[in-house]
Amino acid sequence: MRNIDEHTITEAVLQSLAGTTSARLKQVMTSLVTHLHDFARDVRLTEDEWQAAIDFLTATGQKCTATRQEFILLSDTLGISMLTIALNHAKPAGATEATVFGPFHTGDAPHVEHGADIAAGAPGLPMFVSAIVQGPDGEAIANAEVDVWQADADGLYDVQRPELGDARRARAVLRTDARGAVRFRSIVPTAYPIPVDGPVGRMLAATGRHPWRPAHLHFMIRADGYQPLTTHIFRDGDAHLDSDVVFGVRSSLVGNYVEHAPGTAPDGSVVATPFFTLDQTFVLPRAPG
């Protein structure tokens, strides 16, 4: 191919992929190249803009460390992460929907008994959570693993507080009882901004976007014989429910967080501050096969 111009070059690149052994890789690369070229032609990308894009991508890669993944943040804020989740987690009617996993899960959360205060000192107003895990016919799913994690009243996860070292708080793993239930005490989650001190922060500023995620509690639920679920329960009334910077909100995932005056909590304890309750049911489809 020697007669490269703005129209012939796409076919030339696609022909260069003819020797790709993996049929799937060939399909993915063919679509990617076609769409990237169409983008450049559609906007008639200038050389200065191209250089700015190269610089942006380079800075994004160089911002990544063991504890900071700026390319995931870019994918999240451009809706690619949530789109990929939507493509791969189509749910039958009635099943609880999935949303983004996020970067703040850890594999070493404490395993606790029902009724435990998983906040473990994290600041925030008390919250009493009662959750039911059930199958598509309303059957209780016993012995399901319920992994929960969240930000505190300052909008920070434990891993974002260097002063905590490896100590874990406002996260835990529980098991459902015979009724498919778990209950625990924690704190009410608050909205928080994603990190904006990198290239993604510059992109948000340039496009007039705020960096906020509406308040939410993360759940990851696994049970034998059922499809696993990774999701959030968003706090109703949050000002950012319609403008989540990572596009993770689904109406069905907005929970009923009820605020109560100081007094006796569902577990019988007396609470001197306002507190919240959250009652939530999760429905898992059966695993295929």
Next chain:
Amino acid sequence: MRNIDEHTITEAVLQSLAGTTSARLKQVMTSLVTHLHDFARDVRLTEDEWQAAIDFLTATGQKCTATRQEFILLSDTLGISMLTIALNHAKPAGATEATVFGPFHTGDAPHVEHGADIAAGAPGLPMFVSAIVQGPDGEAIANAEVDVWQADADGLYDVQRPELGDARRARAVLRTDARGAVRFRSIVPTAYPIPVDGPVGRMLAATGRHPWRPAHLHFMIRADGYQPLTTHIFRDGDAHLDSDVVFGVRSSLVGNYVEHAPGTAPDGSVVATPFFTLDQTFVLPRAPG
């Protein structure tokens, strides 16, 4: 926007860009998001593939240093660089076409007189170049700056040889005379592979592509009153002319490199090895205005 699914998410992301102050940035981001989402939907991107893409982009950014730009290499090998050049350098009939700039230009090449041996010790068979720079009506362009650079017989540019330090060879800057001519001695260029020890090398291997660029001599020409030109003159007969890994070849840029038996060169010197001559005319459009 709370009803995010694989179809509604694109509109949600586009709506989030409503506050973009720059109309051009808004146009570019709108097109980029639309095409990236269409790509993910078209191939029904899986979560493992998404993770592999995040890892690839991160590694590409982290491979970049002051002397290595892996994202430019990625852009080059996916045809984005040459497409951008084609979009921005449409030439009138008769004008010499542009091609990729490449990563090996330096700002500190020696300024030399006509007839100089710019190889300065770089290995390769001698080559005697005579070039004419003219305008659209065939008028000579005097005092044009002609910046030339190239790889040597080992396929390496001087900057790729750490043993040379800051010494420069096989590159120079000349000025055209009253006839619009420059002439110099150098070495004949050879084909060479782009660097394959990074993510781009893995992409080429996975897609069954070779890393070779056909042999070429770089020219960057600037003259008052004319449009600047950045291009290559490719060596005719090169085995990779139809499969340049960066898609830079245009038929009109394949030069007439003539091989000669040992004997008297055009400059009157006697050469004991085979040698080459290259006679090339460059035509620059007039600058607008």
